[in-house]
Amino acid sequence: MSGYWSGILTILALNVIMAYAIFLPVATGQLNLGGAGFQAVGAYGAAYLSAKYGFAVWVTIPFAMILTAFVSFILAFPLLRTKGVYLVLATFAFAEVVGGAILNTDALGGPMGLSVPAFVEYPVPLASAVLVTLFAFYLMATRFGLVMRAAHDDDVVTDLMGVNVRGIRVAAFTIGGALAGLAGALYAHSFSFVEIQSFNAWISIYVLLYVLLGGTQTAWGPLAGAVFFTMLPEALRVVLPALKGWLGFAIGLQGANTAPDESWRFVILGVLTVLMMMFRPEGLITRTMIERLSFRKRRPQLEAVDVAA
Amino acid sequence: MLFLQQVSNGIMLGSVYVTVAVAFTLTIGVLNFLNFTIPTLFMLAGMLVWAFSAWGIPFTPIGPMPWQAALVGAIAVTVVASLLVERFTFRFLKTKYGDSTEHAIPLVSSLGFLLIIENLIRIGYGTDTQRFSGPQADMSVNIGGIFLRVPQVVSLVIVLGIVAGLNWILRHSRIGRGLRAIAENPDAANILGVRANKLVPVVFMLTGLLCGLAGVLFAINYGEVSPQIGDDIGSKAIAGMVLGGLGSIWGAVIGGLIIGLTEMLTIHFFGADTVQVAVWGLLLLSLFLRPQGLFGHHSIGKGKL
Amino acid sequence: MTAQPPLLSLRNISKSFGGLSVISDVSFDVATGKRMALIGPNGAGKTTVFNLVSGFYQPDKGEILLQGNAIQLVPSRRRIGLGMARSFQNIRLMPHLSVVENVMLGQQARAGGVIEMLTPLSFFGRSHWRDEAESLLRDMGLQTYRGEVVASLPYGIRKKIEVVRALVARPKLLLLDEPAAGLNAAETESLTSFLEHISGTGVTLLVVEHDMGMVRRLCDHVVVLNFGRKIYDGLTADVQNDSLVLEAYLGPRDKAASTAREANPHAA
Numbered sequence: 030m031s032g033y034w035s036g037i038l039t040i041l042a043l044n045v046i047m048a049y050a051i052f053l054p055v056a057t058g059q060l061n062l063g064g065a066g067f068q069a070v071g072a073y074g075a076a077y078l079s080a081k082y083g084f085a086v087w088v089t090i091p092f093a094m095i096l097t098a099f100v101s102f103i104l105a106f107p108l109l110r111t112k113g114v115y116l117v118l119a120t121f122a123f124a125e126v127v128g129g130a131i132l133n134t135d136a137l138g139g140p141m142g143l144s145v146p147a148f149v150e151y152p153v154p155l156a157s158a159v160l161v162t163l164f165a166f167y168l169m170a171t172r173f174g175l176v177m178r179a180a181h182d183d184d185v186v187t188d189l190m191g192v193n194v195r196g197i198r199v200a201a202f203t204i205g206g207a208l209a210g211l212a213g214a215l216y217a218h219s220f221s222f223v224e225i226q227s228f229n230a231w232i233s234i235y236v237l238l239y240v241l242l243g244g245t246q247t248a249w250g251p252l253a254g255a256v257f258f259t260m261l262p263e264a265l266r267v268v269l270p271a272l273k274g275w276l277g278f279a280i281g282l283q284g285a286n287t288a289p290d291e292s293w294r295f296v297i298l299g300v301l302t303v304l305m306m307m308f309r310p311e312g313l314i315t316r317t318m319i320e321r322l323s324f325r326k327r328r329p330q331l332e333a334v335d336v337a338a
Numbered sequence: 339m340l341f342l343q344q345v346s347n348g349i350m351l352g353s354v355y356v357t358v359a360v361a362f363t364l365t366i367g368v369l370n371f372l373n374f375t376i377p378t379l380f381m382l383a384g385m386l387v388w389a390f391s392a393w394g395i396p397f398t399p400i401g402p403m404p405w406q407a408a409l410v411g412a413i414a415v416t417v418v419a420s421l422l423v424e425r426f427t428f429r430f431l432k433t434k435y436g437d438s439t440e441h442a443i444p445l446v447s448s449l450g451f452l453l454i455i456e457n458l459i460r461i462g463y464g465t466d467t468q469r470f471s472g473p474q475a476d477m478s479v480n481i482g483g484i485f486l487r488v489p490q491v492v493s494l495v496i497v498l499g500i501v502a503g504l505n506w507i508l509r510h511s512r513i514g515r516g517l518r519a520i521a522e523n524p525d526a527a528n529i530l531g532v533r534a535n536k537l538v539p540v541v542f543m544l545t546g547l548l549c550g551l552a553g554v555l556f557a558i559n560y561g562e563v564s565p566q567i568g569d570d571i572g573s574k575a576i577a578g579m580v581l582g583g584l585g586s587i588w589g590a591v592i593g594g595l596i597i598g599l600t601e602m603l604t605i606h607f608f609g610a611d612t613v614q615v616a617v618w619g620l621l622l623l624s625l626f627l628r629p630q631g632l633f634g635h636h637s638i639g640k641g642k643l
Numbered sequence: 644m645t646a647q648p649p650l651l652s653l654r655n656i657s658k659s660f661g662g663l664s665v666i667s668d669v670s671f672d673v674a675t676g677k678r679m680a681l682i683g684p685n686g687a688g689k690t691t692v693f694n695l696v697s698g699f700y701q702p703d704k705g706e707i708l709l710q711g712n713a714i715q716l717v718p719s720r721r722r723i724g725l726g727m728a729r730s731f732q733n734i735r736l737m738p739h740l741s742v743v744e745n746v747m748l749g750q751q752a753r754a755g756g757v758i759e760m761l762t763p764l765s766f767f768g769r770s771h772w773r774d775e776a777e778s779l780l781r782d783m784g785l786q787t788y789r790g791e792v793v794a795s796l797p798y799g800i801r802k803k804i805e806v807v808r809a810l811v812a813r814p815k816l817l818l819l820d821e822p823a824a825g826l827n828a829a830e831t832e833s834l835t836s837f838l839e840h841i842s843g844t845g846v847t848l849l850v851v852e853h854d855m856g857m858v859r860r861l862c863d864h865v866v867v868l869n870f871g872r873k874i875y876d877g878l879t880a881d882v883q884n885d886s887l888v889l890e891a892y893l894g895p896r897d898k899a900a901s902t903a904r905e906a907n908p909h910a911a
Contacts, residue, residue: 055439058439060439060442060445107626108626110626111625111626111629113441113442114366114370114372114441114442114445114584115625115629117372117442117445118372118576118580118621118625119622119625119626122577122618122621122622122625123622125573125614125618126614126615126618126619126622128614129611129612129613129614129615129616129618129619130615132611132614132615133611133612133615139611140611181439230569230573234449234452234453237446237449238446238449238450238453241446245439292457292458292460292461293457293461295453295456295457296453296454296457296458296461298450298453299449299450299451299452299453299454299457300450300454301450302446302447302449302450302453303426303427303447303450303451303454306427306443306444306446306447306450307426307427307447310440310443310446
């Protein structure tokens with residue numbers, strides 16, 4: 030496998046894990062706009078252990094996950110008492126605080142970043158992504174998953190049904206945090222270097238958006254969103270040169286530098302977001318869609334039974 | 339004396355945050371909508387006032403313009419952009435289910451627009467910082483030993499004037515009453531004949547004006563613009579808004595000024611790197627401990643939060 | 644043998660919202676196994692009574708007793724576990740969950756342990772929870788809808804699903820808030836038979852309803868509220884003769900008109 034494609038697979042794996050990390054709180058109705066902050070905690074946790082103490086990957090990664098889970102857990106209590114727009118702002122503020130704190134901590138490399146000695150090849154993040162995906166599907170198939178989605182739809186009635194809604198939300202947030210920490214640790218060990226500038230607000234925004242685009246009602250959504258977001262630049266690499274010719278003529282590109290083609294990917298993400306929110310805010314893959322697909326298989330048998338009964 | 343100079347710099351800086359914070363708080367107060375496009379509109383105005391004066395209007399034969407025309411043009415485009423955002427985010431909101439994330443649909447849309455506008459500007463004009471020379475960029479006055487640059491003073495005066503004017507409109511005009519009715523109770527307002535379809539665009543137009551004004555004032559004051567200016571200003575403005583209390587105009591003013599001051603003082607005492615932690619830490623604490631801010635939570639649709 | 648305490652007992656319950664008194668000194672009992680109706684003109688406070696009993700609000704004064712135990716301070720979350728379940732006047736199903744999933748939510752109080760929470764409901768083979776939910780749906784004639792996402796279904800169907808969701812909690816006390824609203828005559832008929840059948844299995848019913856035909860058929864006891872006060876507590880058979888009740892619904896008027904209205908409550 031070429032270095033290029035193994036790089037893409039690594040990024041895909043990380044994006045999938047982050048997608049599920051954000052998916053879990055969002056599925057219960059808590060929009061998390063601070064994903065990058067949690068990822069940074071995991072990344073720096075693993076990086077520090079590896080750089081300072083030389084621990085191997087199978088120590089640093091679980092440590093990173095536990096650390097991030099712990100931070101998420103502590104944060105969840107005051108955080109989940111806020112609602113609506115305040116919650117979104119608070120998650121965003123948290124990520125900025127983490128970023129600012131790391132920036133000022135020389136032991137963590139400050140603005141210069143940290144080198145990470147222990148390295149993993151792409152099969153490790155890939156396998157982790159597969160495991161996380163299976164875990165997410167499993168979780169959504171349990172009562173826990175059911176109750177999460179119920180809390181999203183109507184937390185008052187869910188409470189009346191006997192569910193500790195607050196507890197569910199804290200749990201979802203914590204598990205999501207652990208997953209973000211995993212993504213961060215894998216990032217550290219895949220790219221051998223961490224700097225806080227990579228874990229910025231844009232990352233948080235992208236991941237939230239592609240999770241919402243994919244759909245937050247089922248475990249398929251985040252997977253679809255992550256795959257789309259990761260593969261979009263590849264698709265653009267094919268389409269864009271043709272487009273560029275036409276546009277270069279039209280805009281008369283001003284300014285000293287041409288912006289990297291990366292920017293088109295985000296314009297498209299933005300346009301799709303606006304369109305999706307206008308026409309299908311639940312995201313691309315919804316419960317209805319999954320039900321229709323599996324129901325169609327079962328229906329013929331169902332009607333046969335009714336006739337016999 | 340240096341300290342006082344820093345304080346005055348902080349207040350001047352704060353006045354930029356104030357305008358953007360007021361835009362945020364107005365939109366949240368009336369529409370319960372955290373409009374993430376606002377910092378980008380600010381950046382758009384700043385970049386366009388430079389682009390129009392340096393390059394003219396794209397897609398047209400109009401070449402570089404004098405700064406006055408560029409200023410008007412930049413604000414005009416910003417207002418149009420803001421109205422476009424209204425058309426494609428808020429206008430389309432259909433609250434069908436009332437579940438936990440429905441309130442956030444316009445917020446998410448505004449994130450989409452943030453990406454679109456910011457990246458289109460990057461594609462069109464690159465990511466470099468550009469120099470802009472407007473009026474009287476270097477003149478300053480000396481008041482009691484403190485140097486105040488004329489553009490900054492003018493900005494502060496304009497900003498406070500706009501805010502006072504806005505407050506007056508909200509309190510005493512028919513439009514203002516309509517907006518406050520919508521903020522208080524959209525359904526009742528509807529029944530009472532308040533035409534939301536006509537008034538909601540007013541909020542977005544005001545948003546465009548405020549951000550446009552802030553953007554061009556920034557360009558004039560600092561002489562430099564880049565596609566990144568919105569990011570930083572946006573965060574500080576949001577912090578100012580939350581500190582002051584969502585929905586409160588004067589809260590946004592006080593909050594914005596406090597943030598500007600905090601920033602200057604933190605840089606003075608601790609160095610530039612600590613600003614991020616200080617401002618966002620302050621915001622996070624305020625959200626946890628006193629989310630309604632200094633002046634309380636105004637007129638937000640009850641029960642939505 | 645000592646008499647059983649009534650299953651549900653409200654004693655001198657009062658509730659105000661911001662100075663407006665919504666329930667004023669209301670007391671009544673619901674005996675175990677009985678079928679009771681709670682009726683009254685719109686705004687009388689019937690749904691508020693339900694909200695107080697289910698714990699959505701706390702009463703300002705008075706006590707609520709379930710099987711003799713005071714529950715007014717028990718958090719709403721725990722009340723379903725004590726044996727009561729309710730449906731809602733404006734349907735409150737989870738719009739993005741399927742019918743079966745909505746019903747399975749009703750089982751939550753019986754399935755709350757950690758192991759239960761983490762056991763897949765439909766992954767490898769079927770689970771008994773799903774089977775139970777589906778069989779209950781079959782009893783109500785709703786089995787064809789089971790995979791449908793609730794948001795797309797008609798009003799009458801959703802009303803019935805709410806009843807199933809309440810039933811699956813295996814409550815001792817079933818609180819139904821206008822279960823027949825929006826149903827046509829045939830649907831009301833089948834619902835009423837179904838509720839009679841449920842009552843036969845030992846479930847106590849307390850039903851808020853406007854359909855007097857259904858009330859007369861299903862409930863032998865009725866409590867009437869008006870402006871937050873109880874104005875009648877007795878047999879359904881006698882309620883239409885009570886002058887206070889008549890006045891509450893109709894204002895002071897002659898008897899002939901009120902009898903005609905009673906007989907055909909849905910006439911405009």
